Amino acid sequence: MTTTSSDLSDQQLAAKAVALRREMLQLIFRAGAGHTGGGMSCMDILNALYNRVLRVSPETFGDPGRDRYVQSKGHCVEALYTVLADRGFFPKSDLETVCHYQSHYVGHPTRHIAGVEMNTGALGHGLPICLGMALAAKMDRKPYRVFTLLGDGELAEGSNWEAALGAAHYQLDNLIAILDHNSLQITGYTRDVMNSEPLDEKWQSFGWNVRSVDGHDYAELGKALSDPPEPGKPTFIIANTIKGKGVSFMENNAKWHHRVPTEEELEQALAELDEAEARLKEVTR
Amino acid sequence: MSAPAPSMYDAAATAVAERLGLAKGKANLEVFAATLEELARENPDIVAVTSDSRGSGKLAPYGIALPGQIVEVGIAEQNLVGITAGLAACGKKSFGVSPSCFLTARSLEQIKNDVCYSDVPAVLVGISAGVSYGALGSTHHSVHDFAVLRAINNLIVVAPADNFEAREAVRAAAASDTPVFLRFGKAALYDLGDAPFALGKARVLREGDDLAFIATGETVVHCLLAAGHLAETTGRQCRVISMPTVKPLDTEAVLAAAAECGAIVTAEEHMVHGGLGEAVAGVVAQSDFHPAMRIMGIPDEYTVTGSQADIFRHYGLTMSGLAEAAGPLLEKRRPAPTPA
Numbered sequence A: 001m002t003t004t005s006s007d008l009s010d011q012q013l014a015a016k017a018v019a020l021r022r023e024m025l026q027l028i029f030r031a032g033a034g035h036t037g038g039g040m041s042c043m044d045i046l047n048a049l050y051n052r053v054l055r056v057s058p059e060t061f062g063d064p065g066r067d068r069y070v071q072s073k074g075h076c077v078e079a080l081y082t083v084l085a086d087r088g089f090f091p092k093s094d095l096e097t098v099c100h101y102q103s104h105y106v107g108h109p110t111r112h113i114a115g116v117e118m119n120t121g122a123l124g125h126g127l128p129i130c131l132g133m134a135l136a137a138k139m140d141r142k143p144y145r146v147f148t149l150l151g152d153g154e155l156a157e158g159s160n161w162e163a164a165l166g167a168a169h170y171q172l173d174n175l176i177a178i179l180d181h182n183s184l185q186i187t188g189y190t191r192d193v194m195n196s197e198p199l200d201e202k203w204q205s206f207g208w209n210v211r212s213v214d215g216h217d218y219a220e221l222g223k224a225l226s227d228p229p230e231p232g233k234p235t236f237i238i239a240n241t242i243k244g245k246g247v248s249f250m251e252n253n254a255k256w257h258h259r260v261p262t263e264e265e266l267e268q269a270l271a272e273l274d275e276a277e278a279r280l281k282e283v284t285r
Numbered sequence B: 001m002s003a004p005a006p007s008m009y010d011a012a013a014t015a016v017a018e019r020l021g022l023a024k025g026k027a028n029l030e031v032f033a034a035t036l037e038e039l040a041r042e043n044p045d046i047v048a049v050t051s052d053s054r055g056s057g058k059l060a061p062y063g064i065a066l067p068g069q070i071v072e073v074g075i076a077e078q079n080l081v082g083i084t085a086g087l088a089a090c091g092k093k094s095f096g097v098s099p100s101c102f103l104t105a106r107s108l109e110q111i112k113n114d115v116c117y118s119d120v121p122a123v124l125v126g127i128s129a130g131v132s133y134g135a136l137g138s139t140h141h142s143v144h145d146f147a148v149l150r151a152i153n154n155l156i157v158v159a160p161a162d163n164f165e166a167r168e169a170v171r172a173a174a175a176s177d178t179p180v181f182l183r184f185g186k187a188a189l190y191d192l193g194d195a196p197f198a199l200g201k202a203r204v205l206r207e208g209d210d211l212a213f214i215a216t217g218e219t220v221v222h223c224l225l226a227a228g229h230l231a232e233t234t235g236r237q238c239r240v241i242s243m244p245t246v247k248p249l250d251t252e253a254v255l256a257a258a259a260e261c262g263a264i265v266t267a268e269e270h271m272v273h274g275g276l277g278e279a280v281a282g283v284v285a286q287s288d289f290h291p292a293m294r295i296m297g298i299p300d301e302y303t304v305t306g307s308q309a310d311i312f313r314h315y316g317l318t319m320s321g322l323a324e325a326a327g328p329l330l331e332k333r334r335p336a337p338t339p340a
Ligand SMILES: [Mg+2]
Pocket: A151, A152, A153, A180, A181, A182, A183, A184, A185, A190
């Protein structure tokens, strides 16, 4: 039987997110590679998923009735590894080897890693895969849900729109696509590179139930991710996020798409995160 | 008055087929659809996924008989492969069925990543493959599919030569824990005997030591006819090897042919680049045997306009063309090296 994750309050999740961001930056620094900006922007989404929403745990990962999560924006693997390790899918010490010679921890998710459902990294693949998974759940009359995380730059891939049609056609209300809407991609602002707005109207017109939230607010995120679907409609959550969230000099800066911090930058970033943690403790006290 | 439908088999080839006792079968596509339906009736986890292709895949009766075990995705081949992979990842035995020309080009990245790299037990079925679509032209031909799929890790690539191979290949694919690609044409085929079938194994259809024909898919029968014709006209005995599995290649059978026959003619309904012929050449070139070789297939050009039969004749993939290609090799046949 699948179990839900721990019952952390919004404040506890926010405190955990600071620790997760710290660990992810250290991971990227050690690996000498990584997608820093996007990892920071989607960390709260992953934290909410794995520590509140998903009915999956290290113990139930082999259960056919578990919720599925496929990270379509596979390049933000460092955020995923950090959250999975924290959740106990594998020892945190494994993360010492990310991207190192002969490590199983590749720079994109693979099923060799406990907790990873599918190998991703080429963009525009997660949603069609999740459509198939959600169909399988419906065919087997199983109650599991299927979640995917998309990047906003990724939405220029046409395969997403094939799946957008298909998921609505098959009324897959067990499918939830989350958009990490940080408005940036490697070249710059998504609206300048290839504008995909207005996203809410587009997805609504494709037949999806659309929910727009602050992607760093656990109350909003938790509600959007957990509220029951509109019957017969897949759910599209526009999580408005900040690329590089949590470190002032990384925020809203496309340069940090896949830049690895120098030792000085890492120290500065960690210091900022320490301050944020102290402020959170002040609030919760 | 319309011209009679062109045949793969001229009067001479038909006569050889008769003397070899070959019986006429159906199109492999029909056998695929019937076998899949048979299996799906027993296994409710079998799901066919189609991209507006159930008609061309001969799956319309399947769709009527088992409406809960077919998923239509519309004309969207990338989505087709992603969905097929997702179904397989969640316990379904999914068969993604689409014309090979689209399936193996447009959705190649989904094949590579979602199916093969993720290692889900999905089956991809390239229908109306090779030059089955004839005069519809190069957009509809898949003479690249072996080449691109051979270059992808973790995929068994199978092109059955007759109804028996087709039936066995579908069954083997349904039982496989790893990804399989099946390639079917729509021409009626001769039955080529009952040599046993297994994934990854060659089938020796005819014994002989003067030359080996190694072929796959719908060209195999023409090699068998060419061998019959050569035996009748020259007394030379040519081995005929059906190689339903293009990857992984049965290297043992290839090396035995190289060692014992000293001359090899390969044939395939595929471009000469990257297909069975080059796979065979790669094996023998790195062996102690250096047989004379000729790779028969479509040259590096846009395929001549015509029916599948016209195209086969044009590129020498029929009995007379293959016998002609074998001629010079039979003349200069090199003996196998004697061990030191
Ligand atoms: Mg972005």
